[in-house]
Amino acid sequence: MVQTQTHCYHLLGLSESATLTEVKRAYRRLARTMHPDAGGDHARFAEITAAYNVLTGRSAPAKAAPRPRPDEDFDRDAAFADFRRRAANFRTRTGTAAQPDSAAQPEGDAPVEDAPQAEHASVDGLETAQVTPEVPCRPGLWARLRSRLRRARVRAMDGTDVRTPLSVDLEMLLRGGERLVSVERLITCPSCAGQGSELCVCGGQGRVLTREKVKVVVPAGARPGAQLRLRRKGNEGVAGGATGDLYLDLQPIEIDGYLREGADLRGTREVPTTLARQGGALAIPTPWGSVRLDVPPGTRDGMRFRLPGQGLPRWQGAGRGELYLLVAVR
Numbered sequence: 001m002v003q004t005q006t007h008c009y010h011l012l013g014l015s016e017s018a019t020l021t022e023v024k025r026a027y028r029r030l031a032r033t034m035h036p037d038a039g040g041d042h043a044r045f046a047e048i049t050a051a052y053n054v055l056t057g058r059s060a061p062a063k064a065a066p067r068p069r070p071d072e073d074f075d076r077d078a079a080f081a082d083f084r085r086r087a088a089n090f091r092t093r094t095g096t097a098a099q100p101d102s103a104a105q106p107e108g109d110a111p112v113e114d115a116p117q118a119e120h121a122s123v124d125g126l127e128t129a130q131v132t133p134e135v136p137c138r139p140g141l142w143a144r145l146r147s148r149l150r151r152a153r154v155r156a157m158d159g160t161d162v163r164t165p166l167s168v169d170l171e172m173l174l175r176g177g178e179r180l181v182s183v184e185r186l187i188t189c190p191s192c193a194g195q196g197s198e199l200c201v202c203g204g205q206g207r208v209l210t211r212e213k214v215k216v217v218v219p220a221g222a223r224p225g226a227q228l229r230l231r232r233k234g235n236e237g238v239a240g241g242a243t244g245d246l247y248l249d250l251q252p253i254e255i256d257g258y259l260r261e262g263a264d265l266r267g268t269r270e271v272p273t274t275l276a277r278q279g280g281a282l283a284i285p286t287p288w289g290s291v292r293l294d295v296p297p298g299t300r301d302g303m304r305f306r307l308p309g310q311g312l313p314r315w316q317g318a319g320r321g322e323l324y325l326l327v328a329v330r
């Protein structure tokens with residue numbers, strides 16, 4: 001369908017004073033969300049593509065009207081060509097589509113004169129290219145203006161909490177200590193300062209996923225199910241939203257041969273019949289090392305011994321639990 005020039009501009013969300021570059025940019029932006037492959041509406045996509053073709057001279061408008069004036073925004077086109085080249089390289093590397101590297105061709109305005117199909121290919125490439133953090137933001141006057149517009153539309157959103165397990169070894173269980181924990185969290189995009197510029201590494205989200213080392217002080221006596229909370233170490237918010245918290249789910253090591261009940265430990269020890277009858281000394285392994293247990297003469301099967309302070313440190317309390325031994329005379 002042939003459309004009027006004015007209608008074409010409006011379809012792309014532009015005024016009639018828009019430059020050729022702005023037309024191309026607007027089309028790319030819309031195509032990214034409206035392409036049927038991206039879940040867009042087919043008819044609507046066809047409409048903006050037709051408008052794009054009119055404004056770039058690929059098909060004739062209903063009424064003769066001046067084409068958009070060329071402008072000096074060469075740098076942005078070069079940047080986009082660079083973008084396309086990287087995307088093409090990426091596709092070639094991954095074997096999705098072995099296409100010739102467009103970098104071999106002189107760049108400038110040439111790549112954007114491709115057929116609309118090629119534009120779509122580069123739109124796919126844009127999505128892929130978001131994972132390669134080599135594309136710098138180019139904050140210019142236009143970017144600043146646009147980000148101001150965007151800021152007005154972006155709704156503030158609080159960052160969510162981040163939750164991650166943390167295994168606690170014997171040393172940390174008995175004495176506590178510091179640990180550097182590797183945590184994945186969303187932070188404000190450093191390239192665009194959270195403005196969400198389209199060509200930024202954050203893909204316009206304003207946040208990027210990072211892996212950070214966070215220093216954690218783990219108290220002694222960690223229990224299964226215990227958690228530590230680090231305020232404002234979760235995901236950062238959007239547009240001034242609050243930062244979430246980081247929760248560490250502690251997963252303490254088990255103590256070989258013993259059942260844990262809070263800070264207390266319970267276990268069974270086999271005692272030879274002769275030693276039980278006559279009495280004697282036994283070496284008992286505990287989390288703290290080996291201790292000596294004096295077995296009195298006449299010890300019977302089923303008797304229980306208490307080893308004070310040989311259990312685990314009390315979680316967020318003072319002192320240690322006990323170690324209880326059940327005697328099994330064999």
Ligand SMILES: [Zn+2]
Binds near residue numbers: 191192195201203
């Ligand atoms: Zn960014």
